[in-house]
Amino acid sequence: MKHPVDVHVGKRVRHRRWMLGMTQQQLAEKVGIKFQQIQKYETGMNRISASRLWDIADAMDVNIGFFFEGVDGEEAAETMMEHAGGDIMADREAIELVRSYNAIPEEQRKRLFDLARVLSA
DSSP: OOOHHHHHHHHHHHHHHHHHTOOHHHHHHHHTSOHHHHHHHHHTSSOOOHHHHHHHHHHTTOOGGGGGTTOTTHHHHHHHHHHHTSOGGGOHHHHHHHHHHHHSOHHHHHHHHHHHHHHHO
């Protein structure tokens, strides 16, 4: 049986990998494992050991805490996502939008964010 924390951490690995535009194969090569193992981690089928999570975080240039963000309020977040139409970060278009947004220089990004906030109101 999958543990909810393993599933959450696996989703965060997948989201970070997508945000970086990295394939499972590329991540696996950086970590020194087979891509099938990355697949199992991302679905929560296999638990990620502490040392392996350390290697994954290093390969994706992120703090280990990133993988646990939101785990405390997971049930509430899942309920909100269901009402909002699902997991937005599972949408490839949303991932591409985030990548593009992060590539914009900071001052322009702030203005774009302000514009988006006004348009969505």
